[in-house]
Amino acid sequence: MKLSDLQSSSGEWLGGTGPEADIVISSRIRLARNLGGQPFLSSADEQQFGQLERLIREGMENAAMPGGMSYFAMQTMPMLDRQFLVERHLISREHAYGKGPRGVGLAVDETVSIMVNEEDHLRIQGLCSGLQLREAWSRVDAVDTGLDNCLKYAFSPEFGYLTVCPTNTGTGLRASVMLHLPALVMTRQIDKVFQAVSKIGLIVRGLYGEGTQASGDFYQISNQSTLGKSEIAIIENIEVVIPKIIEYEKTVRNNLMHQKHEVMEDKVWRAYAMLKYARVITSEETMDLLSAVRMGVSLGIIQDIKMSTINELFLFTQPAHLQKQKEAQLDEFERDMVRASYIRKKLQQGE
Amino acid sequence: MICESCKENNASVHMIDVVNNSKMELHLCEDCAKSKGVTIKSHMQKSSSDKGIAEGLPEIFQSLSGSQGTAGMEACSQCDTTYRQFRSSGKFGCPHCYTAFRVKLSDLLEKIHGRAEHKGKVPNSAGGEVALQKELQDLMSDLDHAVNDEAYERAAELRDRIQRLQEGPSEV
Ligand SMILES: [Zn+2]
Ligand SMILES: [Zn+2]
Numbered sequence: 001m002k003l004s005d006l007q008s009s010s011g012e013w014l015g016g017t018g019p020e021a022d023i024v025i026s027s028r029i030r031l032a033r034n035l036g037g038q039p040f041l042s043s044a045d046e047q048q049f050g051q052l053e054r055l056i057r058e059g060m061e062n063a064a065m066p067g068g069m070s071y072f073a074m075q076t077m078p079m080l081d082r083q084f085l086v087e088r089h090l091i092s093r094e095h096a097y098g099k100g101p102r103g104v105g106l107a108v109d110e111t112v113s114i115m116v117n118e119e120d121h122l123r124i125q126g127l128c129s130g131l132q133l134r135e136a137w138s139r140v141d142a143v144d145t146g147l148d149n150c151l152k153y154a155f156s157p158e159f160g161y162l163t164v165c166p167t168n169t170g171t172g173l174r175a176s177v178m179l180h181l182p183a184l185v186m187t188r189q190i191d192k193v194f195q196a197v198s199k200i201g202l203i204v205r206g207l208y209g210e211g212t213q214a215s216g217d218f219y220q221i222s223n224q225s226t227l228g229k230s231e232i233a234i235i236e237n238i239e240v241v242i243p244k245i246i247e248y249e250k251t252v253r254n255n256l257m258h259q260k261h262e263v264m265e266d267k268v269w270r271a272y273a274m275l276k277y278a279r280v281i282t283s284e285e286t287m288d289l290l291s292a293v294r295m296g297v298s299l300g301i302i303q304d305i306k307m308s309t310i311n312e313l314f315l316f317t318q319p320a321h322l323q324k325q326k327e328a329q330l331d332e333f334e335r336d337m338v339r340a341s342y343i344r345k346k347l348q349q350g351e
Numbered sequence: 352m353i354c355e356s357c358k359e360n361n362a363s364v365h366m367i368d369v370v371n372n373s374k375m376e377l378h379l380c381e382d383c384a385k386s387k388g389v390t391i392k393s394h395m396q397k398s399s400s401d402k403g404i405a406e407g408l409p410e411i412f413q414s415l416s417g418s419q420g421t422a423g424m425e426a427c428s429q430c431d432t433t434y435r436q437f438r439s440s441g442k443f444g445c446p447h448c449y450t451a452f453r454v455k456l457s458d459l460l461e462k463i464h465g466r467a468e469h470k471g472k473v474p475n476s477a478g479g480e481v482a483l484q485k486e487l488q489d490l491m492s493d494l495d496h497a498v499n500d501e502a503y504e505r506a507a508e509l510r511d512r513i514q515r516l517q518e519g520p521s522e523v
Contacts, residue, residue, distance in 0.1 A: 039429075040444055042444055043430045043444035043445060141472075153476060155473070155477050156469070157473075158453075158468060159449050159467070159469055160471065164443060166443070166459065166463060167441075167463055170464065170471065201465070225463065225464035225466075226464065228468055229471070230470045
């Protein structure tokens with residue numbers, strides 16, 4: 001597989017077909033693993049760093065990977081490609097720009113990626129569309145078991161899988177769900193969600209767009225503790241709470257539709273008009289407007305656009321994706337123009 | 352500064368730690384510190400002035416109740432990371448650190464995760480025996496819960512499974 005193959009696809013997780021896809025964007029599972037009898041990267045010197053990368057890469061080649069896997073070295077990858085993988089949520093920002101030999105293994109359908117030499121020796125990650133934590137877990141679990149046969153993991157019966165940072169030890173599992181909650185944000189009730197969720201040991205984070213400005217309507221909910229519960233118990237703890245948040249968001253949306261119908265329609269159609277006719281548009285503005293249109297599609301205010309089109313627009317309007325399409329380095333203003341023209345074309349096709 | 356224990360002598364042993372984001376301090380005179388079983392290491396003994404500060408108050412408090420006290424200077428035999436280094440960076444140097452700092456770590460992990468005992472997946476390399484023990488432990492704790500909840504049907508079911516596991520691994 002070549003990286004360019006990814007360009008034409010948009011990843012299974014953006015399909016907008018998963019359960020509860022109008023509110024749940026994606027479900028993610030991440031496992032942290034390290035090799036036994038080897039130094040952690042936190043204390044490895046340059047030579048050890050390289051040896052570890054080689055050792056893991058060879059292990060990955062020998063392991064039976066469901067669906068096959070392609071490996072890419074990070075240090076020889078052009079910056080634009082690295083940024084592209086960050087936008088795809090296939091690698092972390094830290095991994096893209098970190099020092100030393102590192103790499104990433106990618107499943108052809110983009111549902112599983114393996115970061116080699118991130119904070120831990122291995123970070124195995126699975127991404128599915130909608131609310132499908134168990135599906136993501138079963139894919140990651142299978143890859144992990146395959147690797148387990150070829151690599152000796154650092155493990156203690158008492159503390160579980162041993163990680164650089166004790167906040168990840170035990171299962172090494174972080175489960176997260178990305179939610180689109182515009183109505184709760186609009187009515188300023190999102191804080192209540194934060195409070196309720198933090199009481200049961202979950203963490204809420206905003207989704208960051210280009211730069212560090214949080215784009216207001218997207219939130220990621222994940223588990224805090226990784227030790228003392230089984231993988232399924234950790235997943236269940238999140239699964240129990242997500243439907244309540246979905247219900248809350250839907251109730252507020254319906255109330256708004258009843259009480260402020262015109263205001264809602266106006267907000268959605270204005271956003272749509274801006275996207276459809278703008279000639280220069282920033283990444284932040286795009287995110288805000290797409291969020292309103294997404295809600296409009298979900299509420300049936302806009303009927304002739306597919307959810308998958310909106311999801312793709314979120315992804316393909318990000319800087320690295322735009323530049324890959326144009327096959328050129330673009331400065332900020334050029335990107336804003338290319339972005340606007342891309343969105344126009346996409347929305348006109350949709351009619 | 353006056354010793355917090357006898358409230359007479361000058362306090363020359365000072366222990367500071369950050370627990371749950373709040374700073375905890377303990378100031379003792381050398382006699383009281385010794386009588387409470389604090390092992391005063393050389394870097395602390397020098398402090399006739401108010402400068403002898405040691406890390407790891409929870410451990411010192413532990414040591415006050417009998418066992419031996421250490422001040423975070425002990426290192427992992429495999430990677431030389433000291434407990435003090437770990438507390439300032441939040442990162443271990445190698446898997447063996449978990450063994451080297453095992454005692455202190457149990458407390459810390461309980462603070463972070465609520466529980467300090469692994470439940471969940473076990474790698475093949477850890478061997479079938481570990482996996483079996485793990486499963487048994489999990490079942491036993493489930494059984495405790497079931498009994499506490501007076502879910503006797505489930506409890507009976509769990510008891511059967513435990514018996515079968517104990518009889519032989521062929522049932523896994
Ligand atoms: Zn005293
Ligand atoms: Zn170590």
